[in-house]
Amino acid sequence: LAKTTQPISMDSYEGQEVNITCSHNNIATNDYITWYQQFPSQGPRFIIQGYKTKVTNEVASLFIPADRKSSTLSLPRVSLSDTAVYYCLVDPPRRAGNMLTFGGGTRLMVKP
């Protein structure tokens, strides 16, 4: 499975747009990119998933360049409640039960 690299931490202020980039240089042709959010003492939860170009949902956007060696999670106008750890995961589809390994994630701190 593709190894991922993310910044350890980021700081932002309320109302700003936050972009978190994940590097996955050895991503395979069939791999999808998924981002998760984790609050303290809770399990991570799904934010967004994509394969190429751009995906947008009600909470975030995911930008994936043509070479797919990185991806950027974009959180528009963050609030204090967006303070959390964000993980990116790369794995192939149609094979649930892969050895899904999470990296260290990015700890986002949103300040007032």
Place this chain on the structure above:
Amino acid sequence: DGGITQSPKYLFRKEGQNVTLSCEQNLNHDAMYWYRQDPGQGLRLIYYSQIVNDFQKGDIAEGYSVSREKKESFPLTVTSAQKNPTAFYLCASSTTRGISGNTIYFGEGSWLTVV
């Protein structure tokens, strides 16, 4: 409601004691996972199972054991061989959605403390 239920939420273990963490899902998912998380750290995979009666070791399986006798259940036993078991334990399940990627669903976690 559909989801993953972990119990207990908090558990205390004495030295030399085995304890079992329960994980039940009603999402009809084939795959299930156990992760360990130490304070301020990321998730580390302990064991995972793709189907009933089958499971594989993850990155840190030593001192842990699992079983998968039913599709809905994937209990984790922390044995006395695990010398530093104090951590947050997360159970998860996943399914493939056809042409798109997997999505992992997590339980609320269990805190295990050695006393």
